[in-house]
Amino acid sequence: MAPRIVSEEDVLTGLTELFRGCGYEAATLTEIANATGLQKSSLYHRFPGGKQQMAAEVAAGVGERFAKDILAPLGKDGALDERVRAVGRKLTEFYASGHRACLLDALSFGEPGSAASDALKAAANAWADAFASVSREAGHRPAEALALAQDAIAAIEGALVIARITGDNRCFLRAIKRLPASLGLPPD
Amino acid sequence: MAPRIVSEEDVLTGLTELFRGCGYEAATLTEIANATGLQKSSLYHRFPGGKQQMAAEVAAGVGERFAKDILAPLGKDGALDERVRAVGRKLTEFYASGHRACLLDALSFGEPGSAASDALKAAANAWADAFASVSREAGHRPAEALALAQDAIAAIEGALVIARITGDNRCFLRAIKRLPASLGLPPD
DNA sequence: GTCTATACGACGATAGAC
DNA sequence: GTCTATCGTCGTATAGAC
Structure with a gap:
């Protein structure tokens, strides 16, 4: 077969979608x-x-793309609740409205090696830190903010599990909708 | 080697712990x-x-043992909030305070076959139904009760993912602690 | 109903030509 | 930097003795 030149980005994209869909092993x-x-x-x-x-x-x-495309805009200027709603829209797209699994989950079974595990852990912590920063901005103390952030992430991750098993993604949509409240922003 | 007679229960227990720990594949x-x-x-x-x-x-x-040991007692007599706290204690034990993965998650990647997938789906739905029943008993309408139930389960499942990746199980403990509130029970 | 021994394909990984 | 071809191992699954 004639050599096919495939960009590094395309290779990583294909790998990502495959691992996301069926897990590491x-x-x-x-x-x-x-x-x-x-x-x-x-x-x-x-x-x-x-x-x-x-x-x-x-x-x-x-982890890099997630931090850059989804988390970084959280720190930009603008009304806090609007920034949070924007991240909700990005997450809805990223997870295909709840029908796409999370790599944090898909790569955490089997023997993916310590480098992958470390990267997953770093990505999870970066996500929690970004959400916690929002919660602090909303007036919560650091420890409470981190707890709210972790819980908000868990709500999303758990909803993805439920959606994968039952096919019902409404749980995911609710988790996104209540994201501002979950992070401790004042009601409208 | 001399034949070893192993009880069916022991075989299933060993299988369960292995699948739970490393996933299907x-x-x-x-x-x-x-x-x-x-x-x-x-x-x-x-x-x-x-x-x-x-x-x-x-x-x-x-699914059977979960329904029998953890969910069935939810329907027994006694104060509703005490029954919910009791199920929280059972869940904490079942998931080893958040350090043990959930089979719903572990068996949902790879190709475990439709029989396994159907059993997982049935188990997830039974869990949601049991929690929704509690929420209805607390005065919520059926649709809202089911939503609260799914969200409470997602909080637990997501916390297990977070704990597996980061090693931090506080998220799980919080999810259990707020279970009564999550299911819509009135505050003390 | 358990064992030993084995079939055979698929797996991750490598060699070497171009 | 990609290809074709192949390696050795381990995967699931079976055969048949006891």
């Missing part, structure tokens, strides 16, 4: 090759550390 | 044999449908 190299458009050996050229490195780079990459 | 037959104390061929004698049947029976078995 169930994503075989054959499926990864299909999803990325690269042969196995080409994948090993880009990821000498093998499947574990793929998972680690996926985790780190998603 | 990562649980290999070799590990399953170690966890149950049976050889692979003995496992196939008990589960002719192979690994998928093992997952299905684990899902069904846990």
Whole structure:
């Protein structure tokens, strides 16, 4: 077959969607090759550390994009409640209204390696910190703000689990809708 | 080796703990044999449908025990808020204070087969129905009660994800503590 | 009903040509 | 940097003795 040049971004995107959909162990190299458009050996050229490195780079990459596209705008100027509603819209898109699994969950079973686990943990903490910052801005003390932030994230993660099992995504939509209240913003 | 007679209950317990810990795909037959104390061929004698049947029976078995040990007491006599606090204590034990993963999550990645998926869905719905019943008893209308129930379950499931990734189980403990309020019971 | 032994395909990973 | 071809291992699953 003629060599296909696939951009690094496309490779990471294909990897990400595959891991997100079926988890770490169930994503075989054959499926990864299909999803990325690269042969196995080409994948090993880009990821000498093998499947574990793929998972680690996926985790780190998603963490970066999540922080940049979704969390960073939270710190911009503008009314606090509007910023929170904006992040809710971004999350709804990111998780396809609740029908797409979260990589924090999908990559946390099996043996993805410590690099991936560390990246997941860092991403989860960055998310919590960003939400906690909002909660502090709304007037809550640091410890309480972090608790509210974690709980708001858990509501979303749990809703994704429920949606994946039952097919019912209303739980996710509610979690997004009450996000301002969950983070301790005053009612309208 | 001399034949070891292992009770069906012990086999199911070993299977359950293994699947819970590492998910469906990562649980290999070799590990399953170690966890149950049976050889692979003995496992196939008990589960002719192979690994998928093992997952299905684990899902069904846990659903049964969950319904019997944790949900059924919710319908017994006694003060409503005390019954809910009791279920909170049971859940704390069941999930080892948040450090043990939920099979709803662990068995929902990979290809566990439709029998297992159906059992998971049934278990999730039974849980939601039981919580919704509490919420109705507290005076909420059916649709609202179901929403509160799903959200309360999502808070727990999400907290388990957070705890698994970050090691921080406080989120789980908070979800249990606010369970009465989450289900719409009046404050003390 | 459990065991030992094995079949056989798929798995992650590598070699080497281009 | 991608390809074709292949390696050794481990995966699920079976055969057949006891």
